[in-house]
Amino acid sequence: MPEHSNPSPVLGDYAIEIRSKNAGPFWVTMETFMKDSAGYAIAADxxxxxxxxxxxxxxxxxAQVQMFRIPALNVVKISFPRPxxxxxxxxxDIHAGQHHVPLGALQVPDRHLPRGCV
Structure with a gap:
């Protein structure tokens, strides 16, 4: 049987939810709701x-991307103009409901992982 290595962790692995939505007809907003302060530390870095x-x-x-880091909620909010x-x-994607997928799939480099996760 071939050996399977653990895949590299992605941002979504540390989140309760990552979602995207309309912010009016010309903007998209994405929010990362991280599981804990360790996950927030990754997303906010x-x-x-x-x-x-x-x-x-x-x-x-x-220059048009806006980021808001909210440590009290373990949330990073991102807004940018719709294409x-x-x-x-x-x-x-009329509701901007799928824009979060690339963000959730963003690979977390080893140097950003919490201790004991490498």
Whole structure:
């Protein structure tokens, strides 16, 4: 039987929920609800998750990405302009309900993992 190595952890592994939604017809908002302070420390670490990372994931201008770190709630909120206006001819996700998937699948490098997880 072939050996299977454990896959690299992703941001979603440390979250209760990661969701995306409309923030009006021209913006998308995503929220990461982390399980605990250790998960929040990963999501809030600007060397791991920052405006440029989000811009690269979603093909938007990093200068337009807004990030809000809320330690009391273990939440990181991210907003950026929709690639096309909501309900326009080219809109493929009218409710922005699937935009969170790439964020949840973002691999967490070993240096960002809590102690004992490597």
């Amino acid at each position: 600007e060397s791991f998750l920052n405006e440029q990372v989000v811009a690269d994931l979603y093909g938007v201008d990093a 096309v206006p909501q309900a326009s001819l080219r809109d493929r």
